[in-house]
Amino acid sequence: MSNAILVFIEQRNGEIKKASLEALSEGRRLADKTGGPLVALIIGSDLAGLTDKIAGFGPDRIMLADSPLLEKYSNEGYASQIAEAVKQAAPTILIMAFTAMGFDLAPRVAGRLQAGLITDCTHLEMGENNLLDVTKPLYSGKVVGTIRFTGKKLPQIVALRPNVFPLLEENLHKEPEILQIDTGVTDADVRCKIREILKPEAAAVDLTEANIIVSGGRGMKGGENFGMLQEVADILGGAIGASRSAVDAGWIDHQFQVGQTGKIVSPTLYIACGISGAIQHFAGMSSSKYIVAINKDPDAPIFKAADFGIIGDVFQVLPVLKEELKKLKAG
């Protein structure tokens, strides 16, 4: 049985996703266990400058699928490249990041290879015969599942929840071999194409990538008050989020929703303002490192999960907090 580990590295416009570096770090740890080579695959156009940015994470080999036709993401075009890399590297495990791209791409790859895929993984444990036991929260985090690959078909494909797996801290540069792969994919092979990418005028920190999230719920009383959260988020360099009730009330767009039917986030700090802490909300933020809650209701379930809770009125606490943070920031 092969013992190679293949990691798909996501880049957009030459920017490598942090979640992919986390995947590569986990790949390094697993490759040390299997004793096999760690292979990284980058797909896109004009990639030569990117190999240096990942070499420190210790890949033994870097494969590049570099073509103008791959400049824009498509699940069909990218899956063909990954399938080719799998053919060449014969990995026992294929690791991806469960980003927006990973969400779209991983099942296309799994279908094409007719291989098993486990998404939104929060922990990987190497078992016998290099078969993985994968931890994944289920039922909005009310249950933790351990899922095992049967090994009937390889590779085992895992998509890792961003911000959960630690980045390697030391430089493990191994002078990786650089290899070009080419599947000869043509424009006609890609039926579903990106026509354009719409960007909001003000570049905001994306919720799923934010290290700090300041989130508001029903206690914010109205959309106009989310500006207060934005001000605190701006001071901290974070993003704003919202509970389902705030979104359903029409106070803020659904793309800010955190929870079971919204986004899953794992920031270092999650500040819940006027959020009671319904179980479906926990599903989206319970893997945050620190949870802070500000709520008037002393019985709000959010306090059970909070590392630091304030029983109080957000409209009184936030303005003072804002000033205090400004002072601290100014040093």
Next chain:
Amino acid sequence: MNIIACVKQVPDTEARIRIAADKVSIDEAEVSMALNPFDEYAVEEALRLKEKFGGDVTVISVGEDKAVTALRNCLAMGADKAVLLKDGAFSGSDSLAVARILAAAIQPRDYDLLLFGKQAVGEDHCQVGPLVAEILNLPYVTSITRLEIHEKAAVAHREIEGATEVFECPLAAVFTAQKGLNEPRYASLKGIMMAKKKPIETLSLADIGLSASDVGAEGALTKIKALSPPPVRSEGKVIEGEPAEVARELAKFLSDDAKII
């Protein structure tokens, strides 16, 4: 325009979940079940497209007898026909096995669009729609918030980190629905009455021409080994007092403990 929407019955998002005695499944006996919320968006979109372009809407589910409730719900919303794929051999299926079952049932039908929810809440594997697309060799876009259908082509919006991708693809195609796509309707009383008369076809493994080794535990490549309760977060500090006082303490916590400043 003929549309097939694939749906799943899932535990209500607010339901308490208890792990069953076998430690690999949940105790469904006392859990209230509902149509997967993301599937509601898929069904709603199918109905809106039917209202605009004509054709019919078929809903399909893989499940046991009780999944009929979810199918009836879709029929009451306005879907024309329903298909329940049910067979003892399906038990233990993983995402790929479920996708094989759906693809085999969909393949002989006449369709222009296949719609799914972007994921089934509960197990949240987020795979079945795209896997069906791959098996049927169709283009897809996952997690869409907008869909426009033009002559033989579709334009779909998909949110990514900090931006929106606009995809264009030919039909037939598969789309999986994200919140924001539409506002699902409630079934009317008339709809509920009419749903009782609409047909629900039940098909077995043999009916869809698959073999037992393709599906169920035998066909699965992943298997739940154990379910356990989530780790309990240790209870932190909860304070109450003058706003200025507590805000200062919080700021201190953020800089000294969480070290984010």
